[in-house]
Amino acid sequence: MRVFLRLLRYAAYLGVAGILIGAAALGTAYWLIAPRLPSVDVLKDVRLQVPLRVESADGKLIAMFGETKRTPVRIEEVPLQLRNAFLAAEDADFYKHSGIDPSGILRAVWLTATTGRKQVAGGSTITQQVARMFFLSPEVSYTRKLSEIFLAFRIESALSKDDILALYLNKSFFGHRSYGIAAAAEFYYGKKLDQLTLAECAMLASIPKFPSTGNPLSRPERAKERRGYVLGRMLDDHYIDQAQYSAAMAEPDTAQAHEPPVEVDAPYFAELVRLEVMERLGNNALTDGYRVRTTLDATLQEAANNALRNGLLLYDQRHGFRGAEGHADLAVDATPAQWNQALAPYRPLAGLVPALVTASGKDSATLYLADGQSILLELPALQWARRYLDDDHRGPAPKAASDVLKAGDVVRVTRDDKGTWTLSQLPNAEAALVALRPDDGAVVSLIGGFSFARSKFNRATQSARQPGSGFKPFIYSAAFDRGFTPASVLNDAPVSFPDPSRPDGVWTPKNDDDTFQGPIRLRDALAKSVNLISVRLLDAISVRYAHEYMSRFGFSPAQIPQSLSMALGSAAVAPLAMARGYAVFANGGYLIDPYIVSEITDRDGKVVYHADPAVVCHSCTDHPPLPPASATPGPLGIGIANATDAADATHSAGRTIDARNAYLVSSLLRDVIRRGTGAAAMSLKRNDLAGKTGTTNDHRDAWFTGFNSTIVASCWVGFDDFSTLGRGEFGAKAALPIWIDFMRTALKDVPEQPFDMPPGIARVRIDPANGLLAGADDPNAILEVMKTEDAERLATQPPPGQDSTRQHEAYDVF
Template sequence: MKIFFRLARYALYLGLGGALLGCLALGIAYWLISPRLPSAATLKDVRLQVPLKVLSADGKLMATFGETRRIPITMKDVPDRLKYAVLSAEDADFYSHSGIDIGGIARAVWLVTTTGSKHVAGGSTITQQVARQFFLSPEVTYTRKLSEIFLAFRIENAMSKDEILELYLNKSFFGNRAYGIAAAAEFYYGKTLGQLTQAECAMLASLPKFPSTGNPINNLPRAMLRRAYVLGRMLDLGHIDKAAYELAMAEPDQSFAHEPPIEIEASYVAELVRQEAIERLGNEALNDGYVIRTTIDSSDQEAANQALRDSLIDYDQRHGYRGAEAHSEVPADAKPEDLASLIDGYRTVSGLIPGVVSQIGSEEAMVQLLDGQTAALDLAAVSWARPYVDDSRRGPAPKRVDEVLKLGDIIRVVRNDEGAWQLAQIPAVQGAMVGLEPDDGAIRSMIGGFNFARSKYNRATQSSRSAGSSFKPFIYSAAFDHGFTPASVVNDAPLVFPDVSRPNGLWTPSNDDGKFDGPIRLREALVQSKNLVSVRLLDAIGVHYAHEYVTRFGFSAQQVPENLSMALGTAAVSPLSMARGYAVIANGGFLVDPYFIAEITDRDGKSLYRADPLRACRDCPQRILEEEHERSTSNPTTPGTAFSPIASAHAAADIPAGGNGEPRLAPRVIDARNAFLVTSLMRDVIRRGTGSGAMVLKRGDLAGKTGTTNEYRDAWFSGFNAKMVATAWVGFDDFSSLGSREFGAKSALPIWIGFMRAALRDMEEQSFDMPPGITTARVDRNSGLLAPAGDPDSITEFFKTEDVTQLATRPDQQEEEQREAYDVF
């Protein structure tokens, strides 16, 4: 018996000694580690990573950018069924312990001792997990574990339990880039927290344990086992009753990937916003909860998307079928799942759905699609698919379906307007479209290619393509500022120039139709897009003068060649720069800066930046006073007087939020009367010229110009009314020919029409007001000279007032100038 008491005493001494040594070790550890630990108080000001949101002008989501999906919440947003599911799964005693679970730590120590592994389950409370998530690395070391415990105590002393749980729910990783319980609910179930069922709450609560390998999308069986465990724990702890448990256990899981609900497709603009955000806001721009509202109008953008898509597909089908995207051998006994595997790597592109030909006959082909359904294609569905030969030739029309398709072909299909399936193909041709407001340059729509996922190259802003005849209005504007009028006559006749760079040593520009009309008034020359008239006109006013003059429209001197080819649109420009140039004409002569960011707010909704763009603002009191002062001190419209090129003012992106409330006035770069005259010519281009296809819109307030470059490499149409300017371009990225007769009116104008039809649907016709100093006079339709009263062959023409005066008082001089103009060569 004495031996027993003695041994017990020794055991007590050893235990006390061990406890003292343990306390001493913990004290030393705390002394060593504590100075390096952060203050828990910083958690009160923690800024969770929240992705950047990009919105349209009318508040529709265009894109989100960031490393994580996260929607911050507060505890009042968390229903009890979700709260107790999380506690049951992770820390049942959360509201009663002091930050650590002694029993859990003891079990973890025992397992480490007996197994020799540091990777053991248990031991971490929610408070410890918060400490690890915010302050510590995931490495498995004893030092890190001790730091976690010490930090847990600090956090418990600095924050309430609800604050700690809120941090945990916002910070935890739930798989598939979803950080935070609200982002997880949206991604897996497309719901807010309040909409979740009990079963869904249990599933989400189970995810932080195995977020990547145990989520219901990657591993449903394992996720269902974890869900059952959480529901069982909730039943055992009394958070749900037996009936609720059985109902939740019986509920099938309906999770699938719910991507952010993008409401408007504007990927090319969204990428510009992302780049601007990083440049303006720094490296944290994509993760600091900023919201950027753009100038994009969602309905205008949808119209641009549809117009570009339809027009490029129409062009592609005009030039024939290039064949299947790929081909695979299909076994005779192939099952639906075998066929599905053949198209597993293909994705729908702008509505064009991939499929594999599973059955083929002379009258019909069956195509299995990605979703498992089958599309039937008859002869009518493939009738357009004449074989592609080259850019200007196609083979014969198919007479049998199996002339076009073969078993195992990987193809694209789409539903037509009647809902029937039709053969399709992804266009090889590309296009771009920009729509902006001429008053301030606000971009209302932009699309830089057929599909952003296939090509991120933004042809609307990054391309440099020859503008063709769509550049002529700028040359005509220069001529009107140099003394020419819409009634001036220039000779449309052949020209030959020496050019050592050409094989025969000669440059012989010609008209698109190869015809010559002789002396022709400038109005008719632009309506018919006469190239030779433009060349003669440019030579008459001087290449150097014109080269400087066109920079007023926002083009750089480097973009425009300083030679006679400028008259044929050899300037290398982008659709956006063309739209900006046309905006000068549309708004009465002011250079505005295109912009796409309207406002930036932080995560709390505070406005950090609001655009303050340069505005034409013709009716503003400031503008009226400014122009009255200019008229009283100078005469900028004297024939032959040139403005010096005006550089673009600071872009709207350089203007901070705020201001004095007065608009910033855009600089005037051409006379209002000049802009009116050019507009009047371009209105006739649409009424009865190369742009007459736009008359389908049945509006009288449209002006524009087609453009086609050598060998049909580029097709353009730029046009406007008083409220909207739009430019459309079509071409191949490798500068291949679009094919014979693919003029701007055929390839690009349909895009412009499709966009403007929607953009102007609810807009009343806008008058082009005649500015002061413009008058009308009757002229001879052949000579362009003033016609005598009662002349039945005369027509009405617009003039600057001083030009009519000069015609009336010095007709001999005017006739001589006319003769010189068309006898330039």
């Protein structure tokens, strides 16, 4: 007995000694490690990475930028059932312990000692995991484990249990770039947290242990097994009863990828916004949870997308079918699995769906789609698909479906307005369309190409294309500033100018149709887009004057050639720059700066930026003047006038041309639509539209830019490699239909807005033959508008015939 007591006493001594040694070792470890531990106070105001959210003017999602998908939530927003699932899976005693689970640690130590493995299950509480997530590396070592334990104690003393759990739920990685429970619920199930079922809660709680290899998309069977484990733990811990457990175990898992629901298709616009936000807020703008409200109108953007894509497809069909996009050699008895394999390299683009021809005969062809359905295209639906030969020629109409489609061909199909599938093809030509408000420059729609997935190059802002005749209104404006009037008569006749750059040393401009009309009034000349009149007009006012004058429309000097070719639109501009220039006519003479961001708020809803654009103010008496435009590109890639700061200071846009000048040019541009090259726009049945077509040499560029007092839109069509669009593809044929389709939506239910005549404009009767004032009894007289001083000057000129020499010289010079 004495021996037993003696042994017991020795055991007690050893136990106490062990405890003292362990405490000393732990104290020494703390003394060594604690000074190097970070402060946990930063967890009181954690700024988790949240993607940049870009929205339209009415709050619809355009895009989200950032490597991580995360939507932080407060613990009160997490349903109790979901919280319990995580507690059962990770730390059932979370609300009871002080940061660590001694039994779990001892179990982990025992397993490490007996198995020799460095990584064993158990041992880390939720608090310890939070410490590891925010402060420690994934290194496996005793030092890191001790640091984790010490940090857990500090976290428990600094934060409440609910705060710690909220950090864990918002920081955890759930696979597929999803961080945080809210993002995971949205990605895997497309649901908000309060919409999750018990089985879905258990599945989400099972993912953080193996986020990449145990999520329901990567390893569904393993994930379902893990879900069962979590449900079993919830049952054991009395979070659920047997009936709930059985029902959840029987529930099939419906997880699938749910990307954020983009509501507005505007990737070119979104990329511009991303660049501007990063310029304003730095690189962290993509992860700091900012929300950007833009100027984009969702309805108008959809209209722009539809109009541009339909216009390009119609252009493409006019020039014939270029053949299959690809071909697969398939056996006659090929299976749907083999069909899917043949379609795998192809993805839908801009509504054009890839399809595999599985059979083709005389009257029809059968095509297979990646979603498993087969469609039938009959011969009448293929009549447009005459073989493309070159830009100006097509082959004969197909007499059988097999003339167009062969078994194994991969082609594109799309649905028409009636839901019927039709043959299509990816167009080689490109287009761009941009629309803005002329009163403040807000960009309401912008599309920079047929498909952002195919080409990231933004033709609406980054291109430098010749506008052709679309540039003539600016020349006419300069001429009106030098004493010309809409009634001025110029001679449409052959003319030559010395040009050392040409082999023969002479430049001989021509009209599009190689004909001449003789003396013609400026109003008619612009309506008919007579080239030689613009050249003579520019020669009369001087290239130097016109070159300087162009800055009034926001063009930088580098964009404009200092030669007579300026009159024919040889400048290098983008559609956005053209829309900005035409806005000067639309708003009565003011230069506005296009902008795309209205407001930026941080993750807490605080406004960190609010746009304050210079706005046209017709009632203001003092407008800041605008000096010549700077060559420095603005945020949208165009030259911004140096006086923008002055304009912003008064919140009033600067006047850049006389209101009367703007009215006269607009008056001529209304005639372009009423009876000129833009007459097709009269299909909109409005009398408040003005605009101008543009076509360059060899039909390389087709333009139409037009407006009323509420919106300006510019459309360009062409090839990126400057190839010809083909004979007859003028601006009126290739670009104007796109503009019309867009404006049909943009102006729907918008009352007509007449262009108000400003003071100082006279309405006079003129002789259409010579542009001079007509007598009161002249039966051929027509009404014309011009500046009052110009009308008074004409009134002092002698009647026709009394100074025929002067009149002849006028025709000859001009």
